[in-house]
Every structure is written in structure tokens, then in C-alpha cells.
Amino acid sequence: MAIQAPKGTKDMLPKDAYKWQYIESKLRELSAEYGIREIRTPMFENTELFTRGVGETTDVVQKEMYTFDDKGGRSMTLKPEGTAPAVRAFIESSMYADAQPTKMYYFTPAFRYENVQKGRLRQFHQYGIEVFGSKEPSIDAEIISIAMRALNEFGIEGLSLNINSLGCPECRKKYNDALKKYLEENYDSLCSTCKTRFERNPMRIIDCKEKKCKEITKNAPIILDYICDECSEHFNRVKEYLDVLGVQYIVDPHIVRGLDYYTKTVFEIIHKGLAVCAGGRYDKLIEELDGPNMPAMGFGLGLERLIMTLENEGIEIPKPNFIDLYIGSMGKEANLQALKMANELRNFGLKCDIDHMGKSVKAQMKFANKIDSKFTIVLGSDELENKKGKLKRMSDGEQFDANLENLEEIAKLIKNQ
Numbered sequence: 001m002a003i004q005a006p007k008g009t010k011d012m013l014p015k016d017a018y019k020w021q022y023i024e025s026k027l028r029e030l031s032a033e034y035g036i037r038e039i040r041t042p043m044f045e046n047t048e049l050f051t052r053g054v055g056e057t058t059d060v061v062q063k064e065m066y067t068f069d070d071k072g073g074r075s076m077t078l079k080p081e082g083t084a085p086a087v088r089a090f091i092e093s094s095m096y097a098d099a100q101p102t103k104m105y106y107f108t109p110a111f112r113y114e115n116v117q118k119g120r121l122r123q124f125h126q127y128g129i130e131v132f133g134s135k136e137p138s139i140d141a142e143i144i145s146i147a148m149r150a151l152n153e154f155g156i157e158g159l160s161l162n163i164n165s166l167g168c169p170e171c172r173k174k175y176n177d178a179l180k181k182y183l184e185e186n187y188d189s190l191c192s193t194c195k196t197r198f199e200r201n202p203m204r205i206i207d208c209k210e211k212k213c214k215e216i217t218k219n220a221p222i223i224l225d226y227i228c229d230e231c232s233e234h235f236n237r238v239k240e241y242l243d244v245l246g247v248q249y250i251v252d253p254h255i256v257r258g259l260d261y262y263t264k265t266v267f268e269i270i271h272k273g274l275a276v277c278a279g280g281r282y283d284k285l286i287e288e289l290d291g292p293n294m295p296a297m298g299f300g301l302g303l304e305r306l307i308m309t310l311e312n313e314g315i316e317i318p319k320p321n322f323i324d325l326y327i328g329s330m331g332k333e334a335n336l337q338a339l340k341m342a343n344e345l346r347n348f349g350l351k352c353d354i355d356h357m358g359k360s361v362k363a364q365m366k367f368a369n370k371i372d373s374k375f376t377i378v379l380g381s382d383e384l385e386n387k388k389g390k391l392k393r394m395s396d397g398e399q400f401d402a403n404l405e406n407l408e409e410i411a412k413l414i415k416n417q
Contacts, residue, residue: 006122007116007122008113008114008116008121008122008123009121009122009123010121010123010304018317018319018320018322019307019317020303020307022317022318023154023303023306023307023317024107024127024303026150026153026154027105027107027127027150028105030146030149030150030153031105031129031146034103034142034146035103036103036104036105036129036131037103037104037105038104038105038106038107039086039089039104039105039106040106040108041079041082041085041086041088041089041106041108042079042085043078043079043108043109044076044077044078044079045076045077045079045084045085045088046074046075046076046077047065047067047075047076047077048075049077049084049085049088049289050065050077050079050080050084052288052289053083053084053087053088053261053285053288053289054080054081054084054260054261055201055204055260055261056200058204058260059193059204059207059208059209060080060081060112062193063113063193064080064112064113064114065077065078065080065111065112065113066078066080066111066112066113078110078111079108079109079110079111080110080111080112081110081126081300082106082108082110082126082128082130082300083128083130083261083282083285083298083300084261084285084289085108086104086106086128086130086298087130087132087285087286087289087291087296088289090102090104090130090132090286090291091286091289091290091291095132096132096133096286096291096292096294100132100133100134100294101131101132101133101134101139102131102132102133103129103130103131103132104129104130104131105127105128105129105130106126106127106128106130107125107126107127107303108125108126108128109123109124109125110123110124110125110126111123112124118308119274119302119304119305119308120305121304124302124303124304124305125302125303125304126300126301126302126303127150127300127301127303128279128298128299128300128301129143129146129147129279129298129299130296130297130298131143131296131297131298132286132294132295132296133294133295133296134295134297135283135295137234137235137237137238137240137241137265138237138241139297140238140241140264140265140281140297141238141241141242141244141245141247142241142245143279143297143298143299144161144163144238144242144247144249144265144267144279144299145242145245145247147267147269147277147279147299147301148161148247148269150277150301151269151271151276151277151301151306154306154310154315155310155313155315156271156276156309156310156313156315157313158271158272159269159270159271159276160250160269160270160271161247161248161249161250161267161268161269161270162249162250162251162252162255162267162268162269162270163238163239163242163249163250163251163252163255163265163266163267164223164224164251164252164253164254164255164256164265164266164267165223165224165227165231165232165234165235165238165264165265165266166203166223166256166262166263166264166266166280167223167226167227167228167231167263167264168227168228168230168231168263168264168283169263169284170228171223171226171227171228171231172203172223172263174226175203175221175223175226176201176202176203178221178226179202179203179205179206179220179221180198180202182220182221183198183202183205183216183217183220186216189212189216190205190212190213190216191208191210191212191213193208193210194208194210194213201260203223203256204256204260205217206220206254206256207256222253222254223253223256224251224253231264234264234265235264235265238265239251249267252268255267255268261282261284261285261288262280262281262282263280263281263282263283263284264280264281264283265280265281265297266278266279266280266281267279267280267299271309272312274305274309276301276302276305276306276309277299277300277301277302278299278300279297279298279299279300280297280298280299281295281296281297282296282297282298283295283296319372321351321372321373321374322351322371322372322373323351323352323353323368323371323372323373323374324350324351324352324373324374324375324414324415325342325345325350325351325352325353325373325374325375325376325377325391325410325414326352326353326354326364326367326368326371326373326375326376326377327341327342327352327353327354327376327377327378327379328354328355328361328364328365328368328376328377328378328379329354329355329361329364329378329379329380330361330378330379330380330381331380331381333381333384334379334380334381334383334384335354335355337379337384338354338355338379339354341379341404341407342354344407345407345410345411348407348408348411349411349415350411350414350415353368353371353373355367361378364378365378368394369394372394373394374393374394374395374414374417375391375392375393375394375414375417376391376392376394377389377390377391377392377402378390379404383404384404387403387404387405388401388402388403388404389402389404390402391410391413391414393417400413
């Protein structure tokens with residue numbers, strides 16, 4: 001049996017590359033409009049970054065990370081998300097000493113050992129934005145609005161923006177006490193993982209995917225009833241800014257997010273029951289990873305899930321012309337001249353291809369049609385002798401005279417069609 005891709009991974013084939021390139025291009029343009037610049041971090045990091053940053057009691061750390069010892073005996077982990085590596089780079093490169101805020105975006109592969117299902121893979125790709133240095137609720141609203149705008153600009157309708165506040169560590173302490181009191185009587189019915197969370201981080205129990213735990217927590221206290229005046233004011237201001245931006249939202253007090261670093265604002269963008277984008281504020285993460293006390297806000301958007309949503313909604317991504325001109329040829333001399341002509345036309349910005357398989361002219365033209373070449377031309381002894389040929393526009397068959405001694409003119413003609 002031939003070797004296959006590992007379970008939970010998927011090849012991006014050449015025929016689909018244009019979809020990814022289009023999406024990435026649009027998101028890069030969107031990021032630039034807000035003055036957000038790109039960062040690239042390693043595919044693997046020291047495991048400690050995620051146990052400390054993401055949280056030891058999260059599903060990601062407890063169940064889903066790809067962790068291994070390298071040849072030096074150091075524990076390494078394929079990154080399961082993009083925020084913690086971006087924070088590590090921010091601290092390591094002393095970007096906190098620069099004028100703030102610092103805004104960055106990334107496209108990154110991420111790895112989680114999850115149950116494979118539609119829209120959820122073990123290797124997936126994220127577009128993320130992280131903003132460091134601002135505690136103002138205006139940045140929360142702007143980041144959320146960017147996420148909504150990104151999805152809206154691809155034509156996705158029926159999106160629901162759900163927001164919540166997780167408060168500060170002091171709010172969290174009061175809430176955890178109330179939550180533990182509520183959960184005590186059902187402690188024996190919790191799954192084994194949630195029993196370990198009960199003392200260390202009871203809020204994670206709300207995020208458990210086990211049916212019995214979901215049933216237990218469905219009437220649990222909500223954190224909005226326990227946030228302090230400062231956190232309540234911050235949340236109200238976020239809502240005011242969203243109102244000013246015309247961004248509609250629903251306050252969902254049950255959002256807790258699956259990563260421990262979140263504080264205050266958290267959000268999810270839902271489409272037909274599926275979260276297509278999520279994020280929030282993480283004001284303590286930089287300090288917890290040995291950086292200065294500095295607030296931050298960000299989100300992650302799964303690209304596979306975005307592409308799946310576009311396909312499910314029948315939204316077509318514009319398909320470009322992969323080849324502007326296919327140069328067919330008959331005979332050895334014509335083959336040589338076709339190669340030369342293609343090479344020179346590429347210098348004028350045309351995408352050109354020729355026959356490399358020894359096909360007949362008829363087969364060459366079938367191939368040109370299959371690869372969606374915009375134009376074709378065939379070189380034979382007559383064309384070479386007269387220095388003239390016929391350009392054929394493949395969409396309708398119309399032909400144009402071509403002076404083979406003026407390739408710049410040919411390039412202009414093709415570009416203008």
C-alpha cells in the first residue's frame with residue numbers, strides 16, 4: 001500500500017492553491033489598512049512556553065499537543081496555536097521597549113491531536129492578529145471589527161458575533177469559588193479530567209466537551225455576575241465602541257474560551273453553529289512569560305474552516321488565468337524557437353508554457369484548453385520563415401495577427417484582452 005498523508009492532515013494541491021493565495025492576499029491587504037505587520041515564528045517551541053502560556057489544565061495541553069524530546073533531551077512541542085509564540089518573540093526581541101501599541105499578524109500552521117472531523121484537522125492553518133501594549137477598550141472593538149470585516153468581505157452572511165467578559169484575576173477568584181460550590185454536589189459525576197481541574201482551574205470544566213460535564217454545567221453561575229466595577233466598565237465601553245462601529249453582537253455569558261490566558265473581553269464568531277473565528281484579551285500573559293506587565297488582545301481564524309464555509313455557502317473564489325499564452329510547435333526548429341519565445345515573453349510579464357512531452361499539435365491544443373490558457377499560438381516552418389503567426393483567444397476562438405519579431409507588441413495585445 002502506498003504511503004499516505006497522516007490522519008488529520010491534508011495536502012494543498014496545485015489546483016487549489018489559488019484559493020489559499022486569494023484569501024491570504026485579501027487578509028494581508030486588510031491587515032495593512034490597520035497598520036498591522038507580519039511576524040513569523042518557529043513551527044516548534046520549547047514545551048514550557050505552552051504549559052505556562054496556554055495553561056496546564058486546558059484540553060490543548062492535557063490532551064492535544066504534539067510533544068517530543070529532541071536529540072539534546074529538550075522537550076519540544078509543535079505549536080498548537082499562534083499567540084504564545086508571538087508573545088515569546090515580543091519579549092525575546094524586546095519589542096516592549098518600542099513605541100506602543102505593537103501590532104502584528106501571522107499565517108501559521110498549528111498542530112493539535114484532536115478527533116478528526118469536517119473543518120477540524122490535526123494540522124491546520126491560522127490567520128491571527130495580536131496587539132500588544134493597549135489596555136483601552138477601543139482596541140478590543142477594533143480587533144473584533146477586523147475579524148468581522150474579514151469574514152464579511154468574503155461574502156459570508158448569517159454571522160453571529162458573541163461576546164463576553166472573563167474579568168480580571170480577582171473577578172476570576174470570586175467566580176471560581178462560586179463555581180466550585182455549585183459543582184461540589186456533582187463532583188463524582190464529572191469526567192476524570194474535570195476532577196483534576198476542580199481545584200486548580202474549575203472554569204475549564206465549563207469548556208469540557210464531555211456530555212455529562214456539559215449537562216452538569218448548563219445551569220452553572222455566570223461570570224458576568226462576578227466581575228468587578230472596573231471590568232464591568234471596560235466591557236460596557238467595548239460594547240459602546242462596537243455600537244459606534246456598527247458591529248452587531250450578542251452577549252453570551254457562557255463563552256469562556258479554551259485557553260487559560262484570556263482576561264476581560266472574549267469573543268466568538270459563529271456561522272451555522274460553528275465557530276469560524278475567536279479571540280480575546282490576555283492582559284497577564286506577557287508578564288507570566290517573564291515579560292513586563294503589559295496588556296494584549298488578539299484572535300485566530302482557521303483557514304481550512306474559512307474555505308469550507310465559503311464552499312458550503314456557494315461562494316466562489318475568483319479563479320485566475322494560470323497561463324496567458326501557450327506556444328505550440330511543430331518540428332525541432334519550432335521547438336527551439338517556442339522555448340526562446342516563451343522565455344522572452346516572460347520578461348514582458350506574460351505567463352507562458354510550451355510542450356515538453358513531444359505531443360502532436362492537436363494534443364498540444366487540447367492541453368492548452370485543459371490548463372485554461374488565455375491565448376495560443378502555433379509555430380511551424382511557415383510561421384518561422386514569414387516571422388508571422390496567429391494568436392487565438394481561447395474563450396471565443398477569435399484570431400489576431402502576431403508579428404514574431406515584435407514580442408512586446410504581442411505581450412501588450414494579450415494583456416489588453
